[in-house]
Amino acid sequence: xxxxxVLFGHGSRDPAWRQPMDAVARRIVARQPEVxxxxxxxxxxxxxxxxxxxxxxxxxxxxxxxVPMFLGAGRHxxxxxxxxxxxxxxxxxxxxxxxxxxxxxQPEVLDLLAQLALRTLR
Amino acid sequence: xxxxxVLFGHGSRDPAWRQPMDAVARRIVARQPEVxxxxxxxxxxxxxxxxxxxxxxxxxxxxxxxVPMFLGAGRHxxxxxxxxxxxxxxxxxxxxxxxxxxxxxQPEVLDLLAQLALRTLR
Numbered sequence: 001x002x003x004x005x006v007l008f009g010h011g012s013r014d015p016a017w018r019q020p021m022d023a024v025a026r027r028i029v030a031r032q033p034e035v036x037x038x039x040x041x042x043x044x045x046x047x048x049x050x051x052x053x054x055x056x057x058x059x060x061x062x063x064x065x066x067v068p069m070f071l072g073a074g075r076h077x078x079x080x081x082x083x084x085x086x087x088x089x090x091x092x093x094x095x096x097x098x099x100x101x102x103x104x105x106q107p108e109v110l111d112l113l114a115q116l117a118l119r120t121l122r
Numbered sequence: 123x124x125x126x127x128v129l130f131g132h133g134s135r136d137p138a139w140r141q142p143m144d145a146v147a148r149r150i151v152a153r154q155p156e157v158x159x160x161x162x163x164x165x166x167x168x169x170x171x172x173x174x175x176x177x178x179x180x181x182x183x184x185x186x187x188x189v190p191m192f193l194g195a196g197r198h199x200x201x202x203x204x205x206x207x208x209x210x211x212x213x214x215x216x217x218x219x220x221x222x223x224x225x226x227x228q229p230e231v232l233d234l235l236a237q238l239a240l241r242t243l244r
Contacts, residue, residue, distance in 0.1 A: 005239050009194065017196035020226035027236030035240065067239045071193050071225070072131065074139040103193070103235055104142035112234050113225055114149030117127050117189045118157065 004036040004061040008049055009069040010076060011041030018045065021069055036061055042076055049084045053092065063096040071104035126158040126183040130171055131191040132198060133163030140167065143191055158183055164198055171206045175214065185218040193226035 005028055007021050018039060025037045036059070040052035047055065049066070056064060066085070068077045081099070089097060103109050127150055129143050140161060147159045158181070162174035169177065171188070178186060188207070190199045203221070211219060225231050 007239070012194055012196045014194075014196045016200075017194040019195045020193055020232060023232045024235045024239065027232055028239055031236060032240050065239070067235075069193055069235075071142055071191055072134055072136075072139040073141045074134045074136045078138075100239070103238070106238055108234060108238060109231070110142060110145045110149055112230060113146045113189075113191075114153060116225070116228055116230060117129070117146065117150055117187070117222070118154050 002036065002059075002061045003034075003063045004038060004056045004065070006049070006052055006056070006064055006066045007037070007039045007069050008066050008081070009039065009041055011043050011045035013044050024069075042080055049081075050087050050091065053088045053095070053097075057092050057095060062094070064098070066097070066099045068099070068102040070102040073102065073104060077102040124158065124181075124183045125156075125185045125187070126160060126178045128171070128174055128178070128186055128188045129159070129161045129191050130188050130203070131161065131163055133165045133167035135166050146191075164202055171203075172209050172213065175210045175217070175219075179214050179217060184216070186220070188219070188221045190221070190224040192224040195224065195227060199224040 007024055009021050021039045025039055028035060028037045036056060038052045038056060040047055040049040053064060068081060070077045085099060129146055131143050143161045147161055150157060150159045158178060160174045160178060162169055162171040175186060190203060192199045
């Protein structure tokens with residue numbers, strides 16, 4: 001089965017905004033080259049999440065993990081994302097679709113941010 | 123010298139949005155109880171960054187590290203934040219004010235996000 005990871009972020013009018021997402025995508029490929037990786041955006045940037053999933057399915061992907069790249073626990077991850085996932089599930093009923101917690105809700109991320117905030121504090 | 127860490131996030135109309143920032147703040151206090159910690163917001167939530175700094179300085183803080191809690195490398199961290207920092211520096215000329223890279227530009231964060239995105243991928 002061909003797996004993919006999709007990093008799903010808010011999007012911005014600023015083209016530089018996506019650089020950290022691209023940097024995470026490159027690190028995923030470096031760690032596990034057989035996994036396909038794509039970035040997708042809620043608004044202001046392309047592709048949308050459904051468009052990214054269409055593209056992956058067309059390339060033979062049958063299993064996708066979506067990682068919501070949101071630091072805040074807001075409506076985007078809680079309300080907008082489920083609507084998009086329902087669209088995707090009805091378009092690709094055979095697709096194994098998994099969604100992780102938003103990165104801002106993953107305890108390891110919170111721990112690391114606290115640790116880095118204190119790094120070499122004088 | 124009394125130190126403080128200020129977690130500076132975008133802000134949202136959704137009150138739940140700040141939960142991950144509060145969770146990081148709690149972890150900082152747990153690790154280093156003598157450090158004061160505050161959250162501040164660019165928009166849509168209070169306090170603003172200058173208001174948070176006024177408050178800390180009034181409480182005797184003389185050294186502040188600001189941590190931009192932005193995952194995207196956008197104009198908020200690059201353009202809006204420096205304007206606020208200039209305001210703060212002119213209001214509190216004796217304050218030692220340090221700003222870290224935005225969390226989305228810290229290599230350890232990018233590494234962890236890549237690692238977590240691949241966790242137990244089937």
